[in-house]
Amino acid sequence: MRVLGTIAALIFWAVGSAMAAAPKDSCITCHLELERKQSEPAKKFDSDIHHQAGLGCADCHGGDPKDESMNAMSRAKGFRGAPKKNQVPEFCARCHSDIAYMHRFNPKMRADQLSQYLTSVHGKRLKQGDTKVAACVDCHSVHDILPASDTRSPVHPMNIATTCAHCHADPNHMKGYNIPTDQVEKYHKSVHAEILAQGDTSAPTCSTCHGNHGATPPGVNSVANVCGTCHVFFAQLFESSPHGPAFAQMGLPGCVQCHSNHEIVKPSDDWVGVSSTSVCVTCHSAGDKGYTAAQKMAGDLAKLKTFYGRAEDILSTAERSGMEVSSPKVELASAHEALVKARVNVHTFNDAGVQKLTDQGVEISQKAYQAGVVALHERDVRRKGLGVSLVFIVLAISGLYLKIRQSESRPHT
Amino acid sequence: MSTLSRRILAWLDERFGAGSIEDFLRHKTVPQHRHTVWYYFGGMTLFLFVIQVLTGILLLLYYRPTPNDAFESVQYIVTQVRFGWLIRSIHSWSANLMVFTAFVHMFSVYFLKAYRKPRELTWISGMLLLFIVMGFGFSGYLLPWNTLAFFATKVGTEMAGAVPVAGKWMLTFLRGGEEVTGATLTRFFGFHVAVLPGLATVLLAMHLLLVQRLGMSVPPSVERAIAEGREPTRSMPFFPNFLLRDIIGWYAALGVLGALAAIFPWELGTKADPFASAPAGIRPEWYFLFMFQTLKYLPPKILFLEGEFAGLVGFGLAGAVWVIVPFLDYRAGFGRVTRFFTGLGIFALGFMVVMSALALR
DSSP states (O other): OHHHHHHHHHHHHHHHHHHHHSOOOHHHHHHTTSOHHHHHHHHHGGGOHHHHTTOOHHHHHOSOTTOOSGGGGSGGGTOOOOOOGGGHHHHHHHHHTOHHHHTTTOTTOOOOHHHHHHHSHHHHHHHTTOTTSOOHHHHHOSSSOOOTTSTTSTTSTTTHHHHHHHHHTOHHHHTTSOOOSOHHHHHTTSHHHHHHHTTOTTSOOHHHHHOSTTOOOOOGGGHHHHHHTTOHHHHHHHHHSTHHHHHHHHTOOTTHHHHOSSOOOOOOGGGSSSSTTOSGGGTOOTTSHHHHHHHHHHHHHHHHHHHHHHHHHHHHHHHHTTOOOHHHHHHHHHHHHHHHHHHHHGGGTOHHHHHHHHHHHHHHHHHHHHHHHHHHHHHHHHHHHHHHHHHHHHHHHHHHHHHHHHHHHSOOO | OOHHHHHHHHHHHHHHOHHHHHHHHHHOEEEOSTTGGGGHHHHHHHHHHHHHHHHHHHHHTTOOOSTTTHHHHHHHHHHTSTTHHHHHHHHHHHHHHHHHHHHHHHHHHHHTTTTSTTOHHHHHHHHHHHHHHHHHHHHHHHTTOBHHHHHHHHHHHHHHHTSTTTHHHHHHHHHTSSSSSHHHHHHHHHIIIIIHHHHHHHHHHHHHHHHHHHOOOOOHHHHHHHHTTSSOOOEEEIIIIIHHHHHHHHHHHHHHHHHHHHHSOOOOOOBOOTTSOOOTTOOOOGGGHHHHHHHHHSOSEETTEEHHHHHHHHHHHHHHHHHTHHHHTGGGGGTOOOHHHHHHHHHHHHHHHHHHHHHHO
């Protein structure tokens, strides 16, 4: 007990000494006493990443936090005050562009945010005097800045679309820029947003395609490169297809021509072909080579889907009937793989190549279907065999019953 | 009897007195009263055991007890081997029906007090046979090496590991190592096709010998009614009258087995993947469910014991009491029926049914 008491006393002494030694920040002390507008930064600063890294108000705003008089905020004490909107990037960049300083806190930290920002539309317009555009604090917040990895941060992948929407979905704010304000609304309908909402933070959000500090709309020529960052194989197929050079020549954006830009929904096989739902007929018309190829590819995909569906149905029926069809089911999975590959190969716009894959899938599906037919036939044979066996069993039981009755009706000898 | 049969019997009689067996069968009778129907469940269990032996031997022709081959060999049996599906399904369904009829037989013997003096050893050998039948079920369940069986065995053997001091040794003995692996499979195969059949043969021979030697027990209530003249003493010849009735039951069982195999073939599932996470809803075979559910309800600590361990000790003691019940209920040997033991039986049966039903919810 004495030992425990000594340890407790030592701990209290150490904590007490540390508290007594902690430097007093007069900025916080005074601002907490002030009206709402002046006290808010001091209240919020507790959760700020800068505060947690050991920085204080004076590290950004200057002044002397040790001085408890109003002199603390004098020019003589280096007080800089709050920056104007057009000064914000350079204000933050005093530290964030100093790689040596930044690496003291995080050796992986980049220090090129300002130079990137100045290349962005936001940065350029700010330099031209447009203070409506986003600067650092508009996205990262101020005085309660959290690391981007924190789910509460406005720049966490899950929150970026909402952060961008603050300005880009506001028609009043965007008045005069001549760009639509429905991007975020469309994005929320996209397959990308759907995956992100499931918690997959690797799914693209605004900054994935547009960049973050160097935010710029991708130009017509760079769309395929942007999509190809993730969809590498599709981009390669498209570039090597007849559409690659043709689109470039006509000045058409690659992927978005068919898949749209913000509202990128899950593609459907109906997009291929010559029906009213097809995207091919947007450019191709009856008689041209592309129209014929589209018709052919759509037909081949539909054929494989029909054969695959038929095989899947019959194997499911056989399985529900208790038949062992796991092997044909495994084989049928290859037909589905062939269908997926054929869908991917549509981006080559080579109908012969697509057909080769769909033919493989059809062949596998037919084999699986046959296995299903055999399994169902086997099931019927079993049931018929059961019926016949039961007839014999009932006959045998009846015979035994009659034999018992006969032997028991005779008096015992 | 034909001349040839007589000559064969005479030849056998000259060598080992086969005539005395024939004489025994000719004179053996079975008591006839309102509870006679329960006598058939012993024969039914024996019939299903014979089915198990025959179908088991046929399965052995193709089955390979290694983790790489076990699942595929069973898959081969049910898809490629002629009538393999029928043999495998009958083996699985018959195993379950055998456990069911064995339980019915055991409870009927219990409630009709057929364990009373002088049939104590018949009861004990029967109880040991019931434990062996459950052992057959537990060891056979793993053999197809499918996901459900793999994880159910993992859970089942973990229970043995909960026993203090000897738990670790028991778990290692059952699994053939720390985990359920190929070593467990070969071990369980050995138990299933060699150790348990050997023990079952000895105990079954003893059980049947005792049944023949002591005859069928007449329930105390019937004995009293006969003694008081309220009921006449009735019996039927074992051969052929009782045996023919037995055979009718066997034929019916065969029909039920065939129907189950053809309409509800026993599922094979997916091959066990030891690295996969356990699928939801893992539970043991239905005849272990009452124990499984009870252990789930137990608190982590009961007095100074681990809850699971206390449960296992409880079941062990209950099983031991059940085995020696003829000695505890010795009054039944003098024709005095103790309500306590009847109540105990009703409680045990009710407990098993309710707990199993709760587990199946």
